[in-house]
Amino acid sequence: MQALLVLLSIAALSLLASSRVLDPGRFPALARLAASGFLFLLLGILLGPSVVGLLTPGNLEGLRPLVALGLGTAGVILGLNLEPRLLRLLPRPVYSAALAHAGSAFLFVALPLVAPLLLAFKLPPQSAVGAAALLGAAASLSSGHFAVLAYRAGRMDRARGLGVALLTMLDDAVGLGVLALALVLSAASHVGEGLGLVCLAVLLGVMCGALLAFLTHSLKDLAELTTVTLGGVALVAGAAAYLRVSALLAGVACGATLALVGGRTAERVSRALGRVERPSFLVLVFLVGCGVHARDWGAWALVPGFVGLRFLGKVLGGKLAQKLAGSALELPPRLGYALIAQGGLALCLVAEYGMLVPGGLSQRVLDVVVVGAVANELLAGQAFRQVLTPTPATARAPRPDVEVAT
C-alpha cells in the first residue's frame, strides 16, 4: 500500500511540476529543482525510512527492480548518445578541455577526501580509495541544462551554450570510467574478480545491444518497436541485476553497441526510449532520495568539503579547459561557473555503487553525493549568472515550462 501511495505522490508531483504553479518568477529555486527533477529527490528523502518513514527499508528492497530498470534505461540512453561518427569528428582540444575540467574536479575532491575516509572512518586502503574515487567521479560530472535553458531563452548565444553542453556530455565518460574503477576495487573480494565483473557487465551489454539491433531491425509497427525496446532495456538491466553486475555499465555498452551497429534503427529506438526517459528518471531520482540516511552525521560532515572542493576544482578546471579548447570550441567567460550543476548521472553512479558494494561506506558515499548534488543545484543558479553577459532589452522571456534532461 505504501508503494502505491508513493507512486501516486510521484504522479501528483509530476503534474505539479509540469504546471504553472511553480512559477520561476515567484519561486526560482523551487522551479529550478522541479525542472531538473531534484524536487523528487527531496521528496524521496522526506518520505524515506530516515525521515517520515512512509517507505520502510523492506519496501525499498521490494522496489530494487525499479532502480535496476532506471539505471539500465539511463545507461542505454547514454550509450545511444555516443555517436561514433560525431565523436570522431571532434578535434583533440575538445577532449583535452573536457578532461581538464572533469579531471580537476575529480582530483580536487578525491585526493583530499581519501584522508578523512582513511583516518576518521578507519577504512581499509582499497575501500577508502574506491570510495574517494567515486566521490571524485560524482564531482567530475556536470549538467549542461543551465546552458541549454539560457540559450533557449536568448540569454546566451547558441554556440557557447552548445559548447558547454558538449563539454558536460563528454565528462559523463570520465564518471563512468571511474565508476568502473571503483567497482573493480570494491565490488568483489579481490581486484581480479572485480575486473571480471565489470567485463561481464560490458559483455552482457554488448550482447544485448547486438540482439536489440537485430530484433528491431525490420520492425515497422510502432507498438511492436516500443515493446521490443522496453523489453530489451528491461532484459539488459534485469540480467545485470540478476548477475549482480552494473546495470548502468551494461546499459551504456548496450546503447553504444546499438548506436554502432543499429544504423537508422538506433534513432528509432532512441525516439521510443525518449518517451519513457523523463518518467523513469523521476522515479529513479525519487528512489535514490529514499535511500538517503538523513541522520548520518559523518556524511553531513563530509558534505561541505565535497561541495567546496568541487566548486574550486570546477572553477580552476574551467579556466584550464578554456585555455586548452582554444579556438576549437566557443566557450563563455568564467566557464567553471557554468559547470556547477551536477546532474542526474552522479546520482546513478552512487545508486549503482550502493547496490553493488554492500556496507556502510557505499551508503555514506550516497548520502554525501545526494546532499551535495542538491546543494550544487541550488548554488548553480547563482553561479551561472556570473557566466551570462548583460541581457539585451529585446531578449526573449524565459519559458517557465521548459524541461530538460539532466
Added chain:
Amino acid sequence: MKGAVIRLVLVMGLLAIISRAQMLRVDSGTPVTLAAGALLLCGLFAGKVAKGFGLPRLTGYLLVGVAVGPYALGFIPNAGVKGLELVKGLAVSLIALVAGTELRLGLIRQVGTRVALLCAGVCGLTFVVCFGALFAFKPLLPFMASMTVAQGLAVSALVSTVVVSFSPTVTIAIVQETSARGSFTEFLMALVIIGDLFVMVAFALAAGITKASFGGGLDVAGLLGGVGWELFGSVGVGCVLAVAVLVYMRGVKQELPLFLVGLSFTAAEGGARLHLSPLLVSLAAGALVANLDERSGERIHHAIQQAGLPVFALFFAAAGAGLKLDALVTVGPVALVLVALRGVAIWFSCRKLAPADDPRLRRYLWMGLISQAGVTFGLAALVSRTFPSFGPNVEVLIVAMITAHELVGPVLTRRALSASGEIRADEAAGTA
C-alpha cells in the same frame, strides 16, 4: 514467420546464457526485471509465431511463458515470475476498462435479460455437475478424505464455484486481437462478464458456509455485507474513477495511455487492498465513461490498444510461466476429469438453453466459455489463504485445471468467433 522464429530462438539463447552465467555467481540479485524483459520479448515473438500457425497470439504468449518459466526450461526463476503480480493486476484492470467501454446501455437493455438467464443456467448446471463429481471424488482426494460429510459438501461447493468461473481477460484479448464485432461477440462478452459477477457472489456465500462448517460460525450479516461491499463498493469506486477519467480527458488531453495505465494500476492495487473487485471497478469505470460520453469511450479504447501490446504480452507470458506443470502430475487425473465434465456441462447447457433465434449461439457459444485465467487464479489463491488447512491443495487442483484450460481455451474462443463469422481482421494493430 521465419524471422519471428529466428528472433525467438536468439532471445531464448541469450536467456540460456544468462541463466548459465548465474550459476557461476554465489549469490544472485533480483530476477524480477529480467523476468519482465525476457517474457516481454519472448511473448511478442512467440505471439507472431503462433499467428503464423493460425493460432491466437495469446496461445503463443502462454506457451513460451511455460517453456522459459521455472517449471520447464527454468530460464526464469520462480521469484521473478512471482514479482510480476503487479503487472497481472494492471493487465486485468486495463482489459476490464476496455470491456467496460463495450457495455453500452442499449446493448444491456437488448440482451441483458437473455444473457443473465442463460448465464444462470450455464453456471448452475456446471456447478451441479462439478459439485457432484467433487463430492464423489472425496475419498480419492487426500485433502478431502478425512472431512465430515458436511465439510465435504461445503468444500465441494466452494471449489465448484471457482471451477465454474470464466475468463473475461482471455475473451476480451481474443476479441481485440481479431477485431471481432457483432451480436455473437457481444453476447459472449456479456456472458463471461456477468458469469464472473455470479461467481463472485457465489464464492462469497460458499466461503462463509465453509467457514461455518469448520467451526467458524455462520455470520450472515457479515457475509451479505462482504458481498454487498464487493459488488456495490466496486461499482461506486468505478464511478468515481470514471469521473476522474472524464475530468482528465477534458482538462489535460495529453498522455492518455500513460494516465490510463496509472489509473488501472491504482484500481488493481487499491481495489485489492480495499477488498473490492479490481475487475468490477475498472469495468464500471469503462462502462460509465462510454455511456456518458461515447467519444471518450472510443478514445480510451484506442489509447489502450496503443499501451496494450506490452501489457498483454507480459501478462499472458507471465501467466504461462506461473503454470505449475508439476501440479498436473500429482492431481492430474482428477483435474482432467473435472475439465472434461466442466466442458461437457457448458456444451450441454449452451446447446439446450441458448436463445434459439440465433443458431450460432447454440452451436459455438460453449467454445468461448472454456478459458480460465486471472479471476480463477485470484479465487484459488484466496481459498489457499483463507483455509490454510486444505486451501493450498485446492489451489494445486484448480491451477492444474487452469493449465489445461489455458492451453485449449484461447484456441476455442478464436474458433468460436471465426465460426460465427464476426472476425473482421486477421489482426488488429497493436493488440493482443
